[in-house]
Amino acid sequence: MNHLTETYVDSLALNSSAIKNGKDLVKKNSFPLLCQSEDGTIIFGECKGSGKDPYQCSVDVIKEGNPVFRCTCPSRQFPCKHNLGLMYAFTSGKTFTIAPIPQDIADKREKAEKREEKQKEATATDAPAPKRKPNKSSLFKKITAQLEGISIAEKLILQLVTSGLGSLDKKALQTADEQAKQLGNYFIPGIQSALREFILLFRSELEREKVYPVSIEQLTILHPLLKKSKEYLSSRLENPEMTIDAVTTLEEWIGHAWQIAELRELSRVRNDIDLLQLSFRSYSDPARGEFIDEGYWADLQTGQIHITRTYRPFRAAKYIREEDSVFQVVHAKELAVYPGELNTRVRFEEATYREAGPQDFQNIRQAASKSFTDVIKQVKNLIKNPLSDKHPIVLLRYAEIKKTATCYVLIDEQGKQLPLANIPYLHEATTSLITMLAKPHLENQVMLVMFEHNWANNRLEAQPLSIISANEIIRLLY
Template sequence: MITITEAYVDSLALNANAIKNGRDLVKKNSFPLLCRTEDDTLLFGECKGSGNEPYRCSVDFVKPEGPTFRCSCPSRQFPCKHLLGLMYAYALGKNFATAAIPEDIADKREKAEKREEKKKEAASDSEETPRKRQTNKSALVKKIVAQLEGIAFAEKLLQGIVQAGLGGIDKKAIQTLGEQVKQLGNYYIPGIQGSFRELQLGMNADQPREAMYERAIPRLGQLYALLKKSREYLERRKENPDETTLDAESTLEESIGHAWQLSELRERGLTRRDAELLQLAFRSYADPGREQFVDEGFWIELRSGRVHATRTYRPYRAAKHIREDDSVYLVAATKELFVYPGELNARVRWEEASFREPSSEDFTVARSHAGKSFADAIKQAKNQIKNPLSDKNPVMLVAYRDVVVIDGRYVLLDEQGKQMPLADIPSMNDATTQLLPLMRTEDLRGGAMLVMFHHDTGNNRLSAQPLSLVSTHGITRLSF
């Protein structure tokens, strides 16, 4: 059984309300029965409900990396507040009586073991005689044709905006563009549709023209490049309609709107075994262009030093049904790490992982991976930002000698005395640079900092926003 901490239980909750409700059950002493098995692989108990009968809940850790939750309540949230409360009670040191495993749960374990054995047998058979994925080429060609039609329509929209000129944009034109952008939803190109929606949302007729131009002009260039590359790519795929021709080297497929399946990543060798990751920063934000909330974590892979990103997308309409991610302070030991096509901060995901408390050695290892040269880091960031289809805010862990103030601005200095200006990114809506004066003096010397780069097109200046400080004794998060 894993060590159950309050942070671990927090990470399992669907949202902040579930955390509060689970904790409240413990405060109100709503569990008349709390039990654990002698080997600590099962927690079970009873929780007072609205009816006469209590809810019977259990958390089975026979597979620590994937606990099994069971509760007799009718809640659609999973784990429900009763299961969270059961685990909070254990984490908070409430008294759990040692008891034998209930008969019904023992039966369920036995059935689960049999299912697992059948899965292993099936997997063994498939390894001996691997079956190649069959592609319905006719259906694929139809989809590609529809996508090309959508791109042709999108190109006309873009051409119309450029020919009319941004100076002539008014409320009626923005409303018309919004109606046209909705039509892009018929062509299997949700990524391109989202990019157009972001352009439309940035065109506010009531705002100063200069501000609108500053946001819209780079977006127009990105859309032109995206449509051009997408059309060329899909025309090639149309000539060779096979799933193996999917571009797994860049983010183009995702930019068009393809949602990578884990099986597809595995087939292309985009996995790593037994990777350990430590989260350095976390943030949640709304993406109105794609009409979704995004929970984003930045993790360092302790073995390689790569900084990856995890992202959970919660569409506005379904947000309450999808578990909200939160900060994680434990080391995640993954059995199989899936790495999506990407650049400096490739998105990652895993199905099974165990968690442990980080040690000073983990922090030392993470810090040792920090880039020593600002010149190299800035070059990498600029090269990515220049690519019109790349993420414009790459994140890196850099080593610094000092944090100083020059001409009223915070600046990082490396061992060679090279400077890296620090500044908040307006679009993040989360100021962190102003927190630096609150840090201890020793934390601002000879450390490592996770930063997010940003190119200010107004003054043509590259700067970095601090996200966290990494020392040998821990991580100080400036944003979470």
């Protein structure tokens, strides 16, 4: 139980409300019984509830990095507030009596061990696991529906553009939004979200003069998205044996939700990877109807910047764990890597944590690009592709941060300047925080930045996310 710290428990909670509720139980002395096993692999106890009998709760950490939560309460949240309260009682130094593991928990452990043994036996072979063959009939029906949905989306966009973007009134936009919602029946949620984002832009309170440039940019994405999706799906319809696109982000644009099992089959997993989060943000996406928790991580082996992204539908947000900033090094037993380009999205489930040290910071700093010219060329080539990430994230080594008459700029060793700005995509300002940096952080350090093409000024701008020195990470967006 040595790894059970308050910070770690916070990371397990679904949201801030769950953290508060769990800590409140400890403050109210709601645990008349607190116990732990002799080997320290499980804590268990009783917690007062609204009924006559207390709830029986336990936290089993026999597998480090993959705790098992059990509670007799009716909550659908895992861990529930009683599990959290039990762990907070432990981290706060409450006395836990050494006691035998309850028989029902011992029985459940034994069943879980037998299941794992069977799984190991099933996979204990040198031959690769057979890939799942798609059901041709189901695949045909799905792709046919997707192509029909794309045709509907094409007609809707043509109707909006033909009538003139300037003539779109409230009634026309309401009708368009209702038509876009109907695309939910055609298995193209990604395309549906992209279309709804375009419509919601005109339904926002922004002045039309500010809306038009952004809407044109979105049209330059929607048009090739629909075209490439139609070509790709038509090819799959003609050839059901054709493998799914696991290289580009096209499937994700269409709306495919990658499963870890699929990524394993496609050899898109890596084992025993150390990651350190450099920045984090949470935001809402009305077009998707979801909250999104987004983390930016450095791969300590390769220096590559990855993204973790958790989607929490508005209607079910309270049942899905709300991700938060992580300040420790995460050792992922298995890292699933989604198809993508520069900043690939990753996902991990089973992980352990340790404190970051000087070597970790050094690994990140060594991966930073020294030439702004090379980075800018790379970023421009990337964002030219309509379906590529329009906001790439890069580590830059800078010689100096300097304030000009109009903005802050980063200067590299060759004297090349890169303007810093608050890009609209992030909706959060960070450049103003540069004034608060100590002098040593203004020279010869490494900065994590997110790029965006400023259409109004026709120039590439970067927003600072964090600064990595030899012994710490200074987060400007956390």
